[in-house]
Amino acid sequence: MSDRDADLKARLMAQAEAAIDQVLACRPAAESAELADIEQVALVAGQQVAQAVTGALVTESAAAVPAWPVCPACGQRMKAKGKRRRRVVTESGEVELRRAYYYCGSCHQGLFPPG
Numbered sequence: 001m002s003d004r005d006a007d008l009k010a011r012l013m014a015q016a017e018a019a020i021d022q023v024l025a026c027r028p029a030a031e032s033a034e035l036a037d038i039e040q041v042a043l044v045a046g047q048q049v050a051q052a053v054t055g056a057l058v059t060e061s062a063a064a065v066p067a068w069p070v071c072p073a074c075g076q077r078m079k080a081k082g083k084r085r086r087r088v089v090t091e092s093g094e095v096e097l098r099r100a101y102y103y104c105g106s107c108h109q110g111l112f113p114p115g
C-alpha cells in the first residue's frame, strides 16, 4: 500500500470509527429496540461513512487536476486564484470542498476544474 493510500485509509478509518462511536452512544436500548429505530441508526451511520468516502475521493481527484487549465471560451491560460470553498450536493448528501479556482483575464470568468 502506498503512503498516500495508507494516509487516506487512516483518515477514513477515523471517520468510520467516529460514526460507529455515535451508533454505540445513540442506539436504542436493546431490550426495547424497534426495528425502525435500529434501521434509522444504521442508515445515519452508513450515510456518515459514505459522506467521508465521497469527500476524501473528490478531494484526492481534485488534487490530481493539472495546475494550469486553459479557458474553455478563449483558450488562454487561466490564472490560479488559490483555493475556494465550494458546496457540492452528492448522492450521500451535501459536502463542502476546498477546490482550486482559476480566472480568465480576457473573459472575466472563473472556473473550478472538473474532477
Ligand SMILES: [Zn+2]
Binding pocket: 071, 072, 073, 074, 075, 076, 104, 105, 106, 107, 108
Ligand atoms: Zn477566456
